[in-house]
Amino acid sequence: MADQTALTLLCLFLPVLAALLAPMAIGRFGAAGSWLLALAPAFSFVHFLTLLPQIADGAAITGGYAWVPSLNLSFSWFLDGLSLTFALLITGIGTLIVLYSGGYMKGHPQQGRFLCFILLFMGAMLGLVVSDSFLMLFVYWELTSITSFLLIGFDHEREAARRAALQALVVTGLGGLSLLAGLIFLWNMTGVTQLSLLVNVDDMLRESPFYLTALLLLLGGAFTKSAQFPFHFWLPNAMEAPTPVSAYLHSATMVKAGVYLLMRLNPVMGETPAWEILLPFFGGVTLIAGTVLAIRQTDLKLMLAYTTMASLGLLVMLTGFGAPHAVEAAALYLVAHSLFKGALFMVAGLIDHECGSRDVAQLGGLRKAMPITFGAALAAALSMGGLPLFFGFLAKEEIYYALAHGDLRSILFLVVAVGGNALMFAVAFAVALKPFLGPKVETPKHAHEGPFLMWFGPALLAALGLFAGIFSAVAHRFVSTPMASAVAGQPTVVDISTVPHIGMPLLLSIVTIVLGLLVYLQIDRARALAVRLLEAIGSGPDRGFDHAVAGLVRLSVAVTRIVQPGRLEIYLTVSFILLALTLLVPPIVYGELPDMPSWPSDVLFHEWAFVILALLGLFAVLRASDRLTAIVSLGIQGFAVAVIFLLFGAADLSFTQFMVETLSVVILALVMTRLRLSPTDHRPLGQLLFDAAIAIACGIGFTLFLLKATQGPFNDYLTQFFNTYSKVVAHGANVVNVIIVDFRGTDTLGEISVVLITGLAVLALIRVKAKPRADAVPAAVEEGAKS
């Protein structure tokens, strides 16, 4: 077992290790390096495959290592039917994607970087689905957002790509924070920090008064990640990424993370009214919105992107529907979708790569030039359309089986599902047939079959969709049944096969296909209709995002102008006024003013001398005709105080005070010469009085504070402690130094870091060349606001 644990750990980190090697491998071997890199996910895939029989027998594998035992944190994983299916999809499709990227990005100067990002993402996504601990789940969740950001913005020289990357990061990142809050709620409600233990809590979550809050927060995470309406807008924009990214992240894996989370939580949070209203509602709206938006497009990738959104909506709807078989349908559809959508995206990339266009209006008659691609596209589209023999057919049958009940709610969602599926059918064939059939159309590049690296992936995925349908018993035994059982939270058997059963589901399938065919044949008219409909609705959340971001920038500029006006006088004035208020207001309000001190009678002559010296110094400061004299006079006062410290036995303090006084006079004098100020003070009388009032208030405040502090009973516990232990424990007689370097050494370490950083900051400030214009800084901020 220990071997298996270590091997699983290795498999979780293999993609990350491969990512580190990717730039080197591509640099050394060129595009052929992708064969080498694909070994990593392939190895993980095989390892997970060997775990399949155990999982299929109903076992769940947990393993891991203690990470921070004192905080009860562990790096632990949990493999059941759901996470293993995801792990297989991630590593399996991932292997194909790495190979496909080898062909797609061949000759690209940054191919190594690209594969590095892809493999990093794979590591993050794999971690996400196998995570057992909540915190680990969250960390991996955010890592997928970050790697997705890097991949969408891969062509960082295009503005559209940068915007799309940032948008995806903001939307999914905000969702991630919501998820974190939700997970903390779960932890507080149940006291459990691991998903594998969550199944034991029964109804504790559902009965908790915080159920709805936690649910909404978790949905915030899931809906943003899985592009549910109204957070869907980042997904189509993410199509700015190179096609392998769209195929892998934005259809097969990452966008399903939200669905994964919902499926994971279904056993403990599902079957409540809130769950069964929110999920089907938003899922249904997303399904319809996605298909309508998809019909409107003519760009292959965008059509697929919107159908992905629609499919995610369908999955969310099924997960939350709550009827028997709905969960099985969701499990089947999720697997089927990953297979056919991954394949179709790769086909779209292939067409784009070989013909130079991915606009359906400019493509046609490619079947002779690209026969293998055509075959793969057709098989994937048949699965997406849900025609018999294909895995997609099984999924659709199961969906209708789950939804076909007599009540109003079922009928409503049944209509939504049939309509959505019919439109998706039409889009599937628009993508898979339109470019290949009909007369040959001239394309920007001379069309020909792509390289093996590129057609191998889609062909294999499409073929898998067919075999999984034909040999459904095997697929159900190893994938569908364990996954559906994990989602349902109880043993469930999936037994649907390609043999048509006469009944309601079959009838609905036929209706879907007929409707889909009708729309496909009239696709131009349907497109015009969709365009008109969307124009009538007006601007969507995509525009809203821009407005929100611009508003945020404007707001922060306005706040910055108020808080940071950029004049030292104002900063100092505000700081000292606040200091005076802090010192004076609380004692007055709470009646904590010190008692009037009694006049000291035993002050010695030389002590008086130094007090008078200090006062003379102050007087000299006030009378000084120029600034330099004032600074030096302030030093007199400081030295006098240092001597008084010495007289009262604080040798170290006095010592330091001497040095600090000396250096501050020197540095202040140097700063004065630097700033080229006028040597004398030109403040008008009013300003002078105002500043004097602040200074006097601060002085009174400190005096009262010190008087109060010394009037309280003196607790000598610390004195006793340090005097007792300084010599014994820390081998030092100078208590002050022992405290600094030993008892509280970590504090000192922090302090000297501050000293160093201050030094660096001062150096940087002095070296800044004065800007030619006085208003240069606000102008720069304004430019930031515009861009």
Add this chain to the structure above:
Amino acid sequence: MNTVILRTVAPPITALMLVFSVFVLLRGHNEPGGGFIGGLIAASALAIYGIAHGVAAVRLAIRFHPMAIAGFGLLLATLSGFVSIFAGVPFMTGLWIYPSLFGVEVPLATVISFDIGVYFVVVGAIAGIALTLEGREED
């Protein structure tokens, strides 16, 4: 300020102050003193030398950039804290050894190297600020 008197006495004073600063640093564990005060003394010594003979002379004399010295100090202090890991005790726990040099037992400790680190940080940072402010010819 650049008088003949100052220029003549600045080198011996600087040298004396530097020696004194090391003395203060080392005696700090049992008598008044320590890395912080020692560092301030050394920084003032460098500042005096700079005022008398110019910044370039000081930079030449100390060989390293003041911020590099400060960085070295911080590194030394941090590493002194990490030594305790090898003894299996918490971070920053003081560890002592008593090697015998020429028949005299010399107590050495991570707290001493830590204090030396403090000394270097203070010298480097303060001298860095002072020298940059003094070095008007650079801009």
